Amino acid sequence: MSDLKLAYWPGCVSRGFTPELHGSMAQVAERLGIELVTLDRANCCGAGVIAEHNTELADTLNARTFALAQSTGLAMMNICSTCQGAQSECQQRLDADSAYRAHINEALAEEGLEYAKDKPGFENKNFLWVLVEDYGLDQLKAKVTRPVAGLRVGPFYGCYIIRPRHRIGYEDHPERDLYLERVIETLGGEVVEYDGARKCCGFPVITMNRETSLRQAGTHIGDALDAGADCLVTPCPLCHLNLDMQQPEAEKITGRELGLAVLHLPQLVGLALGFEPADLGMGKHIASTEWVEARLAGGVPV
Amino acid sequence: MPDYTLKVRRYQPESGEGAYWQEFKVDLDPDLSVLDGLLQVRDREDGSLVVRCSCRAAICGSCGMKINGRSTLGCKTQIAEAHEQANRRNGGTEPIVVEPMANMPVIKDLVTDMESTHWTKIRRVTPWLLPEGDPPEREYVVPPESMIDITQSMACIQCGACVSSCLSLEVDPEFIGPAALAKAYRFVGDPRDAEARGRLYDLAQDPHGIYDCTHCFSCVDACPKDVAPMDQIMRLRRIAGDDHDIDDVNNGRRHESAFTKIIEKKGTLDESLLLQESYAQGVKGKLIPTPGAIKGLVGSLPTAVRGLRTGKMRSLAKLIPGVHEKLPGDAQEHVQRIYTHAEEHREELNLYISGEEELEPEPDEAETPTPEAAIEPEPDEEGGR
CATH class of the missing domain: 3.40.50.11810 (Rossmann fold)
Known part of the structure; x- marks a missing residue:
């Protein structure tokens, strides 16, 4: 039995036009023994499109998702390359500058949230990365x-x-x-x-x-x-x-x-x-x- | 010195033969570059190998080429690194693959025709200053900080690596492309230029302009000077759509604003509403279609019908724009507050300019090293001192 427990951000499209993705992920995680805690209050990553409009807005929206994940004390998993890319881009800016991070966190304060840089145990990884780096291909092979x-x-x-x-x-x-x-x-x-x-x-x-x-x-x-x-x-x-x-x-x-x-x-x-x-x-x-x-x-x- | 193998794509038009591959062994210090390897081949083995180069220091931009499939500069790629990259998967003795740049005609061996694609596209964006009125008697005086924003696009050395890497150009040769659009931003962002709006209007309306970039990051990886052409294209979109309110025929601006509004209202994406609003945005209950809207909407109908048939889209929320649920509890209100905060400030942090913050050194790391530690020489790899 794996002891992996992760904060899970399914994204929008996996519950929209590709519902089979979210559905199969839930079943597969269970059989692999990965426990997923869904971030049901989290919002869209912006897919690079919101950043096209206003980078601060995209950064704040994703800081909110990270903060929600951080409040569970777990690492975060996504199942979408686009979420991974858009969120990593925002995370890079948030981590680069403490004054900027403080400014963004102001907008999260009312909800009682805060994004902390380098919080121990926090990472945001696509299922592909989790599978190889955290679950391990040997363990996967044993489950086949x-x-x-x-x-x-x-x-x-x-x-x-x-x-x-x-x-x-x-x-x-x-x-x-x-x-x-x-x-x-x-x-x-x-x-x-x-x-x-x-x-x-x-x-x-x-x-x-x-x-x-x-x-x-x-x-x-x-x-x-x-x-x-x-x-x-x-x-x-x-x-x-x-x-x-x-x-x-x-x-x-x-x-x-x-x-x-x-x-x-x-x-x-x-x-x-x-x-x-x-x-x-x-x-x-x-x-x-x-x-x-x-x-x-x-x-x-x- | 170690041996490396270069597998070079050759093309000698005067021979009447097509392109072919040829392998060469080079004997080179691992710190030297792939370009140094090619020059060694030319000097010692085959004087007919043609490669364009000049400064050998990533300044002149002459030696753009593809190394192991990546568009880059020959002089900026260490041969040992290229060898390692070629052997990532098999760990054996795979050669370093060297090809001419893509998305442009090859003249001979590694030399491509930069005129027919690159320079033609650069000229397409009017790459010179268009100031208002007569020039001042002396130089233009602008506050230095007003120019900082465009220094990233000014760093371009016109090597063509981004053009070679562009995945949109690969399928649409008419795409204006990453280098020229980055150059366009250099003038749009210049406080002395009076034609920003005209430039933006032109690039937004062109079907092969700013909205033809597929956001794939290839040019960002290829650029040897960190110009990040794609980031400049996104800036052009931001300024065209949001600062100048340019409603383009490609639905680019509508797509961006519809997406942004939907997340404000719903928190996650309502895809059918996005489709509808990208083509025909609702204003006070009335749909205002763009010229391409009917075509776009009709074009997406067969896809919707197929989605219905397989069950992919078989729910009201997916079929009827606007039925999609918003976030639970008070979460949506918090998202809306984020919008108010961010739309008020619109801060744009460009790490190329601001850099990553220096970390406060840990107390023990901050200590001055002891004299012994400071003068301890690095052991030489070959054992000698």
């Missing part, structure tokens, strides 16, 4: 009951969890941009190398430049298919929206038939832990996951 053997998985990180380099924590964790590959291998899958693994899904400009946005998504899916992928896996629900939900639209823009399943990270972990695809909400996806299911059932020759 149905290895995803023969499944060819293309990693798709999402920009915000690997860039910018000065903010990701590579000094202490130099392999953070290789973790998805490690997890896929631990679960028994086969890593597919393709060009788009660390590129942009295009989601941030879907309402502003649909063509740029969908051409990015469609190109990466096509590249993964060309490299022989059965599916992609991503720790970012916003990437999932563009790669999965918009996949039929990306087909139209790129003029190419696609049809590649895109799994959320907890879903891939869940499959290896023995959950059925339906339990993990895979039926809610737009791009069919039947191929993945057939592969796991041994119905497709490797």
Whole structure:
């Protein structure tokens, strides 16, 4: 039994247009023995969009979420590359300047909250980082009951969890941009190398430049298919929206038939832990996951 | 001295052949650069290898190239570091991969055509001062602090590494791009320039302007001078939308303001309301669509129908804009108070300018080292002194 207990920020999209993410995370955490304390009063990270409007506002909103997590005495976990990136950016500014931090904390005082720099035990990590750094791949491997053997998985990180380099924590964790590959291998899958693994899904400009946005998504899916992928896996629900939900639209823009399943990270972990695809909400996806299911059932020759 | 292997993407157009890979062994001090390695190849092994360089000190911006897939300067990348990076996954003897910059035509070997993309795009943003009226008799006098804000964009050495790394340019060659937009900010933020609004209007309305940046941070990582072009693009958006109230045809400003307002009202994102408001913002109960709104809304319909069919969007809160619940208890009121506080101040902390605060030294660390400790020489790696 793991003794991991974490303050949990599910984010907005995991409860919005990708409800299967939040649902599968809850089940997978339970089976892994990770206790999650949901921060139900916490607010949106701003996704970089609120920072576009007013950086102080974004910093204060995220300071509030950190302070809520800190008041539980636990470290914090998110399940969205975009939350990770937007929150880390704010945290970097908050930690850099004590006068600025005091100014931001003024706005939190009325709620009885305060964000403290370097509070012992406090960190904010995506599930991917928690899995590798805190839970450990050995322990994960011991929990695998149905290895995803023969499944060819293309990693798709999402920009915000690997860039910018000065903010990701590579000094202490130099392999953070290789973790998805490690997890896929631990679960028994086969890593597919393709060009788009660390590129942009295009989601941030879907309402502003649909063509740029969908051409990015469609190109990466096509590249993964060309490299022989059965599916992609991503720790970012916003990437999932563009790669999965918009996949039929990306087909139209790129003029190419696609049809590649895109799994959320907890879903891939869940499959290896023995959950059925339906339990993990895979039926809610737009791009069919039947191929993945057939592969796991041994119905497709490797 | 250790051996390193460079795997270089060659292209010699006069040969009539296509591009090809060639490996070279170099014998180089680990502290020296990848560019030094390439120059050694040219001197000792193959005089036909073409690379552009001049200062070898990350000042001139001539030697932009891709090393192990990353856009950077050849002279600013230590060969030992590049070797380590090439071998992160397999830990073996993988070569250091060197290619010409991307998103621009290759002229020969590692030399790219900077004119057709980079310089053309730089000229696109009118990269000179447009002051009001006749110039003063002597120099323009401005308070020094009014120029601090643009020093970051002034640090650009025009190497093209950000252009090479840009993931938006990769799919949209017409995107004005990170270098040119950072340059645009250099003039928008200049207190002597009288055309800030005109510049912003132009860059906001262009479908390949400030709202075509996908916020991927590639240029931030690539820039050898910490210009952070993407941050400058976000500043341009902030000033265009919020200071100049420019309502662009790309729905960029509407998207940003709708997002911000939704979080003020609801605390978490109401996605269907965001979609509606990004295209057609409600004012006093009436929807005011942008020119592209109908197209945008109709374009997103098939996606919504598919979402309904699989169950992804099968709830009232996801279907009907505005039904989404706000935060529990008094949490939403506290979020609204945060808005009042932050909108009043709008403080923008730029760490490039302010730097990270020096930590108070711990009492024992603050002590002066003993004379012995102070003169203790570092043991030499090779054992000699």
